[in-house]
Amino acid sequence: MRTLDSFEPLPPYADPRVALKHALPAFRPAEKISVTKAAEKYMRVNVSGQWQPFRRDVTPYMVEPTDMIASRSYRGMAFCGPSQSGKTQMLQSALAYTIAADPGRVALFQMTREAAAEFERNKISPMVRNSAELRERQAQGRGADNIYQKLFKGGTQLTLDWPTITKLSSATMRLVLATDFDHFPESIDGEGDAYSLMRARTRTFLSRGMVVVESSPGAPLKDESWRPQTPHDCPPVEYGVLSLYPHGTRGRWYWPCPTCGEQFEPSFKRLRYPESADPMEAGEAAQMVCPHCRQAFGHDLKRELNGAGRWLHESAEFDADGQPLLVPIDSGTVRRTDMLSYWLDGAAAAFSSWRELVTQYRQAVLTFEATGDEEKLKTAANTGQAQPYFPRSAVSELEVTVQGLRDKARGMDLPKGVAPSWARYLTVSIDTQGTRFDVGVTAWGENGRHQPIDRFDLFHAPGDPSRVIKPFEVAEDWAVLEQLETQSWPVAGGDARLSAVALAIDMHGGGATTDNAYRFFRARRRAGQGGRWYLTRGEGGLNRPDRVWLKAPESVSQKANKRRRVAKDISILFMATDRLKDAVMASLRADDGMINACVIPEWMGNDHLTEFTAERRGEKGWAKRPGMVRNESLDHLVQARALHIIKGGEKIDWSHPLPWAEWSEANPYLMLAAPEEDPPDADVDQDADSAPGTARQPMARPVAAPMSARSAPGRGGWIQNRGRWLT
Numbered sequence: 001m002r003t004l005d006s007f008e009p010l011p012p013y014a015d016p017r018v019a020l021k022h023a024l025p026a027f028r029p030a031e032k033i034s035v036t037k038a039a040e041k042y043m044r045v046n047v048s049g050q051w052q053p054f055r056r057d058v059t060p061y062m063v064e065p066t067d068m069i070a071s072r073s074y075r076g077m078a079f080c081g082p083s084q085s086g087k088t089q090m091l092q093s094a095l096a097y098t099i100a101a102d103p104g105r106v107a108l109f110q111m112t113r114e115a116a117a118e119f120e121r122n123k124i125s126p127m128v129r130n131s132a133e134l135r136e137r138q139a140q141g142r143g144a145d146n147i148y149q150k151l152f153k154g155g156t157q158l159t160l161d162w163p164t165i166t167k168l169s170s171a172t173m174r175l176v177l178a179t180d181f182d183h184f185p186e187s188i189d190g191e192g193d194a195y196s197l198m199r200a201r202t203r204t205f206l207s208r209g210m211v212v213v214e215s216s217p218g219a220p221l222k223d224e225s226w227r228p229q230t231p232h233d234c235p236p237v238e239y240g241v242l243s244l245y246p247h248g249t250r251g252r253w254y255w256p257c258p259t260c261g262e263q264f265e266p267s268f269k270r271l272r273y274p275e276s277a278d279p280m281e282a283g284e285a286a287q288m289v290c291p292h293c294r295q296a297f298g299h300d301l302k303r304e305l306n307g308a309g310r311w312l313h314e315s316a317e318f319d320a321d322g323q324p325l326l327v328p329i330d331s332g333t334v335r336r337t338d339m340l341s342y343w344l345d346g347a348a349a350a351f352s353s354w355r356e357l358v359t360q361y362r363q364a365v366l367t368f369e370a371t372g373d374e375e376k377l378k379t380a381a382n383t384g385q386a387q388p389y390f391p392r393s394a395v396s397e398l399e400v401t402v403q404g405l406r407d408k409a410r411g412m413d414l415p416k417g418v419a420p421s422w423a424r425y426l427t428v429s430i431d432t433q434g435t436r437f438d439v440g441v442t443a444w445g446e447n448g449r450h451q452p453i454d455r456f457d458l459f460h461a462p463g464d465p466s467r468v469i470k471p472f473e474v475a476e477d478w479a480v481l482e483q484l485e486t487q488s489w490p491v492a493g494g495d496a497r498l499s500a501v502a503l504a505i506d507m508h509g510g511g512a513t514t515d516n517a518y519r520f521f522r523a524r525r526r527a528g529q530g531g532r533w534y535l536t537r538g539e540g541g542l543n544r545p546d547r548v549w550l551k552a553p554e555s556v557s558q559k560a561n562k563r564r565r566v567a568k569d570i571s572i573l574f575m576a577t578d579r580l581k582d583a584v585m586a587s588l589r590a591d592d593g594m595i596n597a598c599v600i601p602e603w604m605g606n607d608h609l610t611e612f613t614a615e616r617r618g619e620k621g622w623a624k625r626p627g628m629v630r631n632e633s634l635d636h637l638v639q640a641r642a643l644h645i646i647k648g649g650e651k652i653d654w655s656h657p658l659p660w661a662e663w664s665e666a667n668p669y670l671m672l673a674a675p676e677e678d679p680p681d682a683d684v685d686q687d688a689d690s691a692p693g694t695a696r697q698p699m700a701r702p703v704a705a706p707m708s709a710r711s712a713p714g715r716g717g718w719i720q721n722r723g724r725w726l727t
């Protein structure tokens with residue numbers, strides 16, 4: 001693919017024989033030599049002020065990636081590593097190889113024009129000047145040795161570039177290199193990401209074209225709740241080298257354990273050190289722990305273990321658990337992709353010690369604890385450990401994790417739709433959405449003990465199951481909620497059933513939501529159910545004097561000279577959501593048996609549990625995490641807690657509970673035994689009781705069964721009843 005104009009310009013008045021002699025190397029086939037071997041043969045490096053031949057054993061983990069730059073099986077490479085790993089040296093090795101062994105058009109991109117000039121001044125120029133073989137190949141004449149362009153005998157044209165759309169859309173290049181890639185703009189002048197544009201530049205070279213980008217990770221996480229799906233999985237990030245990594249071969253660097261010989265990935269998180277010590281002492285004591293035999297060893301073995309290390313990539317073949325096998329690059333079974341990807345943890349880096357990494361990290365932790373500033377922690381993670389940064393607040397002790405909830409739920413195998421035997425009253429939480437009401441039901445026991453027992457959507461229009469409701473728009477659609485007044489849930493261990501003592505509807509929504517909510521509420525009040533329904537509105541901020549309060553809506557939005565006739569007859573249940581979320585999280589973390597403990601049932605799948613983790617606690621309150629869409633589980637418990645508080649659930653004297661919390665015939669929401677024959681018509685007697693909070697269920701309650709009396713599910717048990725009673 002080489003053309004005549006890729007040769008160096010002829011000197012003026014040149015002797016054609018001399019010109020031909022200079023041009024001849026261009027017709028020489030590429031020297032059969034690996035990139036690393038070429039670097040050892042032709043390139044000198046500055047070691048503590050001395051120019052010495054490059055040696056592969058200083059950074060053994062760079063050998064494979066460096067050699068793969070000349071591979072015809074791949075078109076691209078993403079290398080993620082710490083700042084002290086020698087990954088930029090890899091790009092210089094590629095330049096030396098190109099100049100001396102396989103001439104062609106090569107571009108090296110830096111994040112800015114200034115960075116490109118500095119790289120030329122501090123790296124490229126001294127490298128060529130001090131490497132006799134490279135210096136000898138430098139072309140003479142005008143334009144042959146500029147800051148941003150250098151020509152070499154044999155036909156190599158090297159440009160030092162920075163990412164602009166002009167530079168990334170003009171020339172055709174065989175080899176494109178990019179350093180500090182995570183500091184490149186996410187989009188190059190609105191035309192797309194730098195890697196894709198670079199790939200387009202090398203396309204005409206087909207299998208000879210190659211794009212290599214290297215960087216420490218720097219981009220923010222897209223999803224803080226991420227968990228790996230495969231052994232070398234990588235969290236989703238907004239841009240940069242780790243956004244490319246999962247699309248490649250997914251290589252990681254492995255060591256053989258000096259004790260048991262098993263392979264493992266050396267990483268910062270496997271370093272063990274005393275946390276209580278001062279940062280320097282912690283650093284001095286750092287040791288690596290083998291995940292197989294749990295034996296620890298010191299930093300003095302790092303060089304030797306790097307010498308024995310190797311890259312393993314994810315395979316296209318899977319083990320018995322459906323996980324990809326880990327294989328060397330030349331195994332023939334590496335996952336199918338045209339991109340190589342490598343990710344080196346800082347613990348293996350040749351030019352930084354564990355002592356430095358741990359000291360840097362511990363100092364950053366102390367800074368964070370003293371000031372709340374996370375910047376040093378981010379730097380320690382990104383450039384020291386070569387890891388993406390999980391914000392501290394993402395793992396705040398105020399929060400819960402899906403795994404923690406999963407562990408907590410183990411053994412809580414009551415089916416969905418059934419209240420536990422300790423339940424005394426139920427609350428219903430309703431999240432208003434554009435095309436549905438999302439309903440959550442919470443069972444409450446003594447001393448604030450509670451548990452989500454049901455979760456479902458109401459989305460069919462009342463009287464017309466073929467139409468989907470629109471709560472933000474259609475007032476009549478709210479009637480679909482009426483059934484929740486009479487719906488009852490079986491209590492485990494007997495024939496008893498409970499219906500809701502209170503129901504909360506979130507008024508948050510567009511269009512006519514507020515008006516529709518008022519209209520619905522007034523209708524329920526006329527029907528004698530006003531004492532059970534609450535319209536809720538969340539108010540942020542941690543300094544609210546109360547957690548919940550009832551207030552008419554107009555007094556909130558009242559303007560001085562503008563007396564709008566708003567719903568003076570309605571009290572809104574205002575919720576201090578940030579304070580309530582603190583309380584809900586404390587309950588989710590609390591073990592069963594503690595006051596206010598929330599029991600998590602096994603039927604809640606990962607999707608529901610993930611909703612509990614949808615928000616992050618900051619200094620000023622709770623906010624959605626990046627990437628998290630749904631938080632209904634959390635909102636439902638916030639509403640449930642608000643109802644529990646406003647009803648006085650916290651103040652119940654359990655030796656003399658209020659009627660609605662009592663396990664007796666006096667409890668209007670408790671049906672102690674299922675009827676023997678037909679279930680009563682749900683329409684009967686609905687409006688008879690007009691006093692709020694005392695609406696009686698229209699059914700017989702023959703005898704007050706003591707709570708200890710438990711009958712096995714059978715005739716009249718909850719399994720049979722459920723289908724007939726639940727709407």
Ligand SMILES: [Zn+2]
Nearest residue numbers: 257260290293
């Ligand atoms: Zn071991």
